[in-house]
Amino acid sequence: MIKKYCMKDWKMPVATNAVVMDVECCDWNETLFLDVQKTDETLTFCYHLERKDRIYGLGEQVRGINKRGWLYESYCKDDPNHTEDKHGLYGAHNFFIIKGKEIFGCFIDCGGKVTFDFGYSESDRAIIRTKNPCEWYIITGESVLDIVSQFRLAIGKSYVPPKWAFGYQQSRWGYKTKQDIQNVIKEYRKRGIPIDSVYLDIDYMEGYKDFTVHKERFADFEKFVKDAKKEHVRLVPIIDAGVKIEEDYKVYETGKNQFFCKDREGKDFIGGVWPGLVHFPDVLNHEAAEWFGHFYKDLLDIGIEGFWNDMNEPALFYSEEALKAVYEKAGELNWEQFDLNDFLELQPMINQLGANEEDFKRIYHNVNGRKIRHDKVHNLYGYFLTRATMEAIKKELPEKRTLLFSRASYIGMHRYSGIWTGDNKSWWSHLLLNIKMMPSLSMCGFLYAGADIGGFDGDVTEDLLMRWLEFGIFTPLFRNHCAIGRREQEIYQYPSWEQMKELVRLRYRLLPYLYSEFMKAVLFDKMYMKPLCFLYKDDEEAEEIEDQLLVGESIMIAPVYEQNKSGRYVYVPEDMLMIRFVNAFSYKKEIIEKGHHYISMPEGEVVLFVRKNHLLLLGEGGQCVEEAFQGRIGIVGWIDRRAEYSYYDDNGITSDYGEQNIEVLAISKEEEWRLWVNEKEEGLEKRKYWLDMEDGFHFLESIKRKDWNLYTKDRKNNIVF
């Protein structure tokens, strides 16, 4: 049950369109669960926390899966130091669930800043505050997963990228020429390390101007794009939010005095970012959004099939106005008599120029003729820009899927694109953060998501990259990305590249399963990755485990995220089949009992756990995603009665994906073990399934093995045993 509350005299300045379902609007005084107080300026929601209450959600945020014990802030921010004392990151995902004496979900729909004091000021109180008009939703249900599904149904289906976007992707800020990139492709292909795309960071542009391509360093761009595609590699260019102020530059010229955000005086707002001084497209204005979106066409026309939208919090190195204050201050100083106080005054002024919230009060939008100060709707900027992108793309290519993901985000944007989790570091703690953040993102609808594997900023060590790949092979967005000036991070740069290659090859073998699970999460509003306690909800031992995840319906993973470790503790919440991949094509199986275990996990080995009576699919892999779906599909499991698996697959290219693409594989041991797959449906006959149940049977000695029959049933569960 989902209910909506709002204050009639305190309307949101812009419709966020986060929720697409019609939800009954109730009197705000009757808000369930939350104690709501409104003063002139501030709306406060309070909730008393019992000792054992847990809080889940908030999507892209610092800290753990259980969010209790910190102060979070929803205010999209370009701050690359994701230490545990930060209050927010690039996204604003105001959905959370409290589970304890009561269980309910809450979504605060608000384009401005919202703070979530989850037992920070007082350990037994949750206090949510905002000074901005908002609507809030309360969702009740029988479990966390039920509430998540209801919420996801309300906010609409998540974005689906093309299938190739599930392949391995290589990126680096610092590929300065097309030769650099061709070399990357060559090195990957030469070594047989699968790869599906390479990214173009800001280096490909002319002077960091959006929708330009550097004429010398990336000469014959169209041919370059098409040649790469011949090698099954897509090139994915970046698009930044800021538009360089430069005469005769088409984007600037067509936008100026018309489609850009304004300053207080009504002039186009000026900020400093990579290109130097820029204006920002006023994407809250529908015409401006359309105008900005149509520039993507040029790149689509020459064969580009994916984009990443960056710097769209929007990120600012400085605003012209704030910079003026610094140089006025600097001008006032008697530098000959410079003293500590001057220093302590000037240094923070300069350090706080970037990503300064004060600047957001200096920017104005024009929404249907109304002037809206940016800080009131700040969290919508990246969302609306990315929506504009996808809407423009859809206009061009309505039947095709295009890859798109963004750095800034707000719930609602999940329908138009994925996200990456921004400029992380080559830190072990950020690998762990990646692990903990994925379920929260799933809760908020951001299914196509992932972190920069190996870490963006910082010099990764070989072992960290290896461990990160071991986890990354399970995330939908599987991209290795790294900053300029840092240690080179392509797999082939490392002596142990052959081991890393096995990990990527394993990803490609897992793709039939991972893609199937991803698509079902989209279609049925499920979580792609979830913590153990969401599923094993009465298992107290599972409650605090935040470093193991369920990936889809069949498997659990327990990544290693600490240096110099060759194993780790794993809590196994039910008897499971442990599968240890010593390389992509060789694995060992072992039944492992419910309980706590210390399990050896040397670098380069992937250990996963298949739930009893659930099935894992394994393809034959390949050098690109297309290949990975061509071979036979293996089915691995441990079954003591019956297992069935709803296998989703489609062409991976067109937008007509849906439930019709599911076939159910069922294995039963009523009288004998059998696998049914439809022999009637056309096309499917070509597919060969193979079964690996031997070791499982080894533990079930009484089971007879006979012929395996193939049969497919429809989604209505029509198999007769």
Added chain:
Amino acid sequence: MIKKYCMKDWKMPVATNAVVMDVECCDWNETLFLDVQKTDETLTFCYHLERKDRIYGLGEQVRGINKRGWLYESYCKDDPNHTEDKHGLYGAHNFFIIKGKEIFGCFIDCGGKVTFDFGYSESDRAIIRTKNPCEWYIITGESVLDIVSQFRLAIGKSYVPPKWAFGYQQSRWGYKTKQDIQNVIKEYRKRGIPIDSVYLDIDYMEGYKDFTVHKERFADFEKFVKDAKKEHVRLVPIIDAGVKIEEDYKVYETGKNQFFCKDREGKDFIGGVWPGLVHFPDVLNHEAAEWFGHFYKDLLDIGIEGFWNDMNEPALFYSEEALKAVYEKAGELNWEQFDLNDFLELQPMINQLGANEEDFKRIYHNVNGRKIRHDKVHNLYGYFLTRATMEAIKKELPEKRTLLFSRASYIGMHRYSGIWTGDNKSWWSHLLLNIKMMPSLSMCGFLYAGADIGGFDGDVTEDLLMRWLEFGIFTPLFRNHCAIGRREQEIYQYPSWEQMKELVRLRYRLLPYLYSEFMKAVLFDKMYMKPLCFLYKDDEEAEEIEDQLLVGESIMIAPVYEQNKSGRYVYVPEDMLMIRFVNAFSYKKEIIEKGHHYISMPEGEVVLFVRKNHLLLLGEGGQCVEEAFQGRIGIVGWIDRRAEYSYYDDNGITSDYGEQNIEVLAISKEEEWRLWVNEKEEGLEKRKYWLDMEDGFHFLESIKRKDWNLYTKDRKNNIVF
């Protein structure tokens, strides 16, 4: 076996006096283990690492107990962001042990920068590099602990503080008046939370001038000090390295043109720190060191018994010269045309003003008439300043112990003072860093050590403070310290202060054991805290465990260092007696078997593990350290044959501590269980020991309990059974 190597034509500019033992000097070409290469400028030590080789040591450093997989730098630095990508902290502790196919220790004695590439550039190579003259020592032995003991013997006995310095200590940068501090004392005493000292951060001074006291805010300072002492609270003032340039200020006036470090031109070097512009005492010059040291006398004379030396890396916010370059740059800029390049040039110039290594090339020392550029001897500065302090104090009070600890440090300084681990953060990861760093500090002789409990910078949450106290009760320096502007961190500020109080009370009950273990570590060159694998050296399961420590000879601890956890995994390396303190005076016992366990550890409970046939002492606690040694001593253990414990105690005040203060308590079950304690020695008769073996016996049902006899034996092990 310890051997020393050096190059005769590449002498160290200053004797570090790190090693006090006469060690045979060998030909450097015959260096064992390490492949040594010398070019004109650089000395390089290489060692091939096998896959399982581990590296321990480096004292105060980032990352784990096993140091493999990162690039470390010995170059004392004031950088408060102790993230895992940093290469060094405030100390320079160049001792490490490699354990694997071979086992050996190495100490690079060098006042300049040394880098330790421990499998960072190449995962199978350790490469140690320095451009500075050095001597190096290779220590061979049969085990890590053996090598540590040999090294510690060579570098001399560690500093011993007065016993009261083992009490709970409260500090905050931001106690602005003596009333603030009196209030802290009042609040602790009122609630019965034990406390032994309160710190005076820079606020107590006049304009941050060393050896001054603010006349209004800290009026009647002597009376204030003495009044506090009547309440059994010592006040511990801070002394910074930089001396304010101010006419008529006695330290400046007596030091100028004489005892300060010089710049290139031979003028007193000028830097900016808290007082504004300062000079730095040239503590490498013996006369200057003596001159600086004698100022401590004024404070000793009015009853001060402890100091902390800060900012002695030396820390610099800016040097005059570097600042000049910034304002020259700023002057050149056309601020009206300020562009991105200007920004990208100016911002780092300003951000890198502080703790900039270039400044260390602008400072010169005068050592016996020789002019030595600071960067060559940088790591000795804090050490020599602190040595000057202690030597001056000893001149005044030769028979008394005085508390002293320092932020910057080098091996050798461990004989003169303790250290705290600098400006950490209120991060869970820094609690873990604290845990992992303690054994490395023990290895290098820094026994009196601890981190700022609760974290210095940052807003601590109640649960983090609780968990940090749970660990902190085991560290010799047990100080809660916090930065100005941050959440107040005194225990009584929190709703759960009563639980925290129990933790502090437990510390006071543990003091007889902890102090005894600390003193034995000093006297016998042992480690006060060590990882499991140092003791259980053939136990493969113990090898990678870095979040459990052995404290002294009898107990193991396994602190919780993650938020929202009420338990954790513990590896128990042998059958042990688990003691769970539900509060300071109530505990439960349970035998726990060798192996992996998941153990419940709710906030506020302390769980520790007593080794079989080892004894834990428990006093009766008290409100100050003095009281904590007055009551009865409890002995808790689980014995199946015989246990003995060498119990060290002394008056805690005078410098004549030594082996003579050990009595051995022995418990045996030859025919019956008995405890021997000497009845003959005077004074000891007053002491009452009590035994809690019941639950232990409960697990040894066949054991008869009879009368307990008391007997003491001497250190020569003369007990006859």
